[in-house]
Amino acid sequence: MPEKPGSYEIKIEGIVQGVGFRPYIYRLAMQYNLKGWVLNSSSGVFIAAEGEKEPLQAFLQQLRQYPPSLAVIKSLTVQEVEERGYTEFIIKTSDDRQGKTALLSPDIAICDDCKTEVRDSLDRRFEYPFTNCTNCGPRYTIIKDVPYDRAMTTMDGFPMCPRCKAEYENPLHRRFHAQPNCCPVCGPHTWVVDRNGEMVRQDIRQLLKAGYIVAIKGLGGFHLAADAANRQAVTSLRQRKKRDRKPFAVMVRDMETAHRYCVISQEEEKWLNTRSAPIVVLEEQKDTALPGEVIHPGLDTLGVMLPYTPLHYLLFDDELEILIMTSANISDEPLITDNDEALQKLAEIADYFLLHNRDIYNPCDDSVIRITALQTPQIFRRARGMVPGGIVIPADSPTVLATGGEMKNTFCITRNGEAFLSQHWGDLNHFNNYVNFQKGIKYFKKMLNVEPQTIVHDLHPNYQTSHWARQQKDVKRLEVQHHHAHMASVMAENGLQGEVLGLICDGTGWGTDAAIWGGEIMRGDYNGFTRLAHLKYMPLPGGDITAGKPYRMAMVYLYQALGEAGLDKTKSLLPDLTEQEKNLIVNRINNAREPLTSSCGRLFDAVGAILGICTINKYEGQAPAELEARADKYEKNHYEYHLEADDGVWLMDVLPMWRELLNDLQKGGRVGCIAQKFHLTLAEMFLETLLKLRDTTGLNRVVLSGGVFHNQILFIKMYELLTRQGFVVYYNQIVPPGDGGISLGQAIIASEVKG
Ligand code: ZN
Ligand code: ZN
Ligand code: FE
Numbered sequence: 045m046p047e048k049p050g051s052y053e054i055k056i057e058g059i060v061q062g063v064g065f066r067p068y069i070y071r072l073a074m075q076y077n078l079k080g081w082v083l084n085s086s087s088g089v090f091i092a093a094e095g096e097k098e099p100l101q102a103f104l105q106q107l108r109q110y111p112p113s114l115a116v117i118k119s120l121t122v123q124e125v126e127e128r129g130y131t132e133f134i135i136k137t138s139d140d141r142q143g144k145t146a147l148l149s150p151d152i153a154i155c156d157d158c159k160t161e162v163r164d165s166l167d168r169r170f171e172y173p174f175t176n177c178t179n180c181g182p183r184y185t186i187i188k189d190v191p192y193d194r195a196m197t198t199m200d201g202f203p204m205c206p207r208c209k210a211e212y213e214n215p216l217h218r219r220f221h222a223q224p225n226c227c228p229v230c231g232p233h234t235w236v237v238d239r240n241g242e243m244v245r246q247d248i249r250q251l252l253k254a255g256y257i258v259a260i261k262g263l264g265g266f267h268l269a270a271d272a273a274n275r276q277a278v279t280s281l282r283q284r285k286k287r288d289r290k291p292f293a294v295m296v297r298d299m300e301t302a303h304r305y306c307v308i309s310q311e312e313e314k315w316l317n318t319r320s321a322p323i324v325v326l327e328e329q330k331d332t333a334l335p336g337e338v339i340h341p342g343l344d345t346l347g348v349m350l351p352y353t354p355l356h357y358l359l360f361d362d363e364l365e366i367l368i369m370t371s372a373n374i375s376d377e378p379l380i381t382d383n384d385e386a387l388q389k390l391a392e393i394a395d396y397f398l399l400h401n402r403d404i405y406n407p408c409d410d411s412v413i414r415i416t417a418l419q420t421p422q423i424f425r426r427a428r429g430m431v432p433g434g435i436v437i438p439a440d441s442p443t444v445l446a447t448g449g450e451m452k453n454t455f456c457i458t459r460n461g462e463a464f465l466s467q468h469w470g471d472l473n474h475f476n477n478y479v480n481f482q483k484g485i486k487y488f489k490k491m492l493n494v495e496p497q498t499i500v501h502d503l504h505p506n507y508q509t510s511h512w513a514r515q516q517k518d519v520k521r522l523e524v525q526h527h528h529a530h531m532a533s534v535m536a537e538n539g540l541q542g543e544v545l546g547l548i549c550d551g552t553g554w555g556t557d558a559a560i561w562g563g564e565i566m567r568g569d570y571n572g573f574t575r576l577a578h579l580k581y582m583p584l585p586g587g588d589i590t591a592g593k594p595y596r597m598a599m600v601y602l603y604q605a606l607g608e609a610g611l612d613k614t615k616s617l618l619p620d621l622t623e624q625e626k627n628l629i630v631n632r633i634n635n636a637r638e639p640l641t642s643s644c645g646r647l648f649d650a651v652g653a654i655l656g657i658c659t660i661n662k663y664e665g666q667a668p669a670e671l672e673a674r675a676d677k678y679e680k681n682h683y684e685y686h687l688e689a690d691d692g693v694w695l696m697d698v699l700p701m702w703r704e705l706l707n708d709l710q711k712g713g714r715v716g717c718i719a720q721k722f723h724l725t726l727a728e729m730f731l732e733t734l735l736k737l738r739d740t741t742g743l744n745r746v747v748l749s750g751g752v753f754h755n756q757i758l759f760i761k762m763y764e765l766l767t768r769q770g771f772v773v774y775y776n777q778i779v780p781p782g783d784g785g786i787s788l789g790q791a792i793i794a795s796e797v798k799g
Pocket of ligand 1: 156158178
């Protein structure tokens with residue numbers, strides 16, 4: 045006697061769109077001979093399943109234990125319902141009546157099956173650059189609206205041909221309900237033009253091999269590409285792009301090639317191969333044939349990614365294995381995504397253009413990460429392949445919009461215990477970045493179907509984000525101190541509650557006393573903070589001007605440490621400093637109305653300038669990066685520093701270090717050793733201060749954040765010293781420790797703040 049049949053209704057929430065959920069359910073239902081339907085709605089996947097009790101249970105168990113590999117299930121609820129007597133199992137068309145709460149999928153790197161097809165001369169997708177399937181392909185960058193369906197993407201102008209349609213409708217096919225499914229007959233195509241926009245019939249690989257610079261329209265925007273092994277090509281790219289020192293990233297043919305150029309750990313290999321396919325910053329092998337000093341001047345690391353779309357995969361062959369792939373934008377402006385704009389703006393840089401006719405709806409730069417010595421990821425830029433993935437946060441409170449920082453801006457919107465960060469918009473002082481930031485907020489609100497009740501912004505009165513926030517009507521507004529937000533970003537990632545000590549090593553952030561903070565130790569939780577220690581204030585003559593000119597900061601330190609004697613040394617040590625500029629700075633310092641700073645980034649700048657490593661900043665964070673590269677890891681000593689208590693706040697004073705450091709320099713000490721001793725001085729000074737603060741506060745958890753922690757020497761040394769002393773140490777792994785991560789901190793503070 046067969047058992048009485050059962051009938052279930054199942055609701056699944058999480059990342060369930062664009063991951064092949066419906067075909068998976070369909071196949072499973074076939075396997076267990078179940079009747080009913082599956083529906084992909086913007087609030088999740090709904091299933092009605094009827095059948096024998098045992099197969100039904102097996103179906104549920106399969107679903108729970110082995111969901112589609114790209115899916116992230118947040119919740120799965122099962123309800124037993126009255127039998128409806130379905131006679132077949134069908135896939136219902138998308139339904140948009142439900143509340144829009146589904147999560148969007150980030151773009152996914154090309155899968156192995158699709159790679160095989162595009163290399164198979166007998167396959168109908170042979171060398172077709174837009175090949176994709178339910179396991180891979182464009183998502184976020186092409187999605188205009190929810191629910192995720194072809195009509196809601198930039199593929200809406202490409203009706204499927206009969207063969208593609210048959211795949212799309214065949215539940216047993218890998219492309220069943222793959223929304224961007226297409227082929228050479230029905231899908232987008234590429235073409236090549238010269239800088240005048242004239243069509244050329246040349247193979248793009250031949251052009252690259254011949255040393256030309258090619259602008260390539262990819263997934264989230266344009267890249268400028270050149271053969272990285274060709275010194276001439278890389279040099280002219282650097283000259284034409286006027287990108288004096290900022291390192292270029294490369295794309296390599298495959299993992300084997302990556303190993304030939306870089307030292308790669310298991311963890312790094314794992315990240316190179318993930319579906320997000322980020323740029324991974326790796327240690328370069330010694331003696332490669334690459335023109336390293338042109339690709340990454342002053343650094344010993346190489347940013348590497350693997351091809352993540354068929355278009356990129358097809359750029360390589362036996363003779364072409366490594367390409368410079370640098371974002372195509374003009375001096376900090378947004379990434380270029382449009383064919384005409386590319387032709388117009390890049391005509392002076394690129395010789396040729398590889399264009400295509402699939403529109404990029406959401407511009408998205410490549411993500412950049414580095415694996416630390418702790419084998420943990422550290423994110424520089426969280427963008428393509430990661431956005432708009434949600435981050436689980438402890439708070440489950442009303443929706444908040446956090447507007448982030450000024451540089452490397454990201455914003456963040458929370459919904460139901462999750463935080464959704466945008467991609468990086470860059471420096472919001474550029475008008476077009478600011479426009480994109482505002483468009484992005486509109487888009488996220490629409491996709492998440494929320495209207496934030498609180499808007500958070502930085503305490504800085506003149507950040508674009510602060511201006512924007514003040515203009516918004518009918519919402520609560522909350523200001524959050526920059527370094528409190530950095531600290532909270534780590535707490536949010538780690539689900540920390542209660543008070544912690546925060547060591548924030550940063551460039552600039554507006555303090556509650558209107559000084560520029562950046563070398564801070566605070567105690568606090570989501571509700572507030574108390575500043576317990578900071579780098580002793582230094583004048584910051586001219587404010588932001590000095591931030592871009594480390595030699596000026598070096599002069600300030602020399603003058604503060606040695607007085608007039610320090611000024612005498614500037615001629616030999618700081619050749620970039622003119623006599624006139626020197627007098628101007630001295631005047632400004634003495635008139636005592638200049639801004640003050642406790643910035644750790646500015647201290648790195650000053651040391652970098654004195655050592656002749658970098659006297660002018662060509663990109664943010666250059667000094668900490670180049671000092672790290674030059675430091676001699678075998679040096680174990682550090683310089684003197686001084687701690688003094690001032691009204692309950694510890695002042696961490698590095699002026700004693702400057703005297704010793706200059707001595708070393710004058711005795712002809714090696715720059716690498718001095719650089720390392722400087723790093724160790726900071727680490728020892730922060731440790732001693734934290735030990736004192738542990739005694740007085742009883743707090744034993746330390747949070748490390750701030751952009752200076754991209755410096756691996758300081759980060760690892762700090763971690764080691766603190767854990768050796770029994771501290772429990774937390775740091776950023778999901779969002780950047782730099783300003784790209786502060787929107788998360790702002791959001792959690794606003795979510796948790798009481799009253
Ligand atoms: Zn695929
Ligand atoms: Zn087709
Ligand atoms: Fe910051």
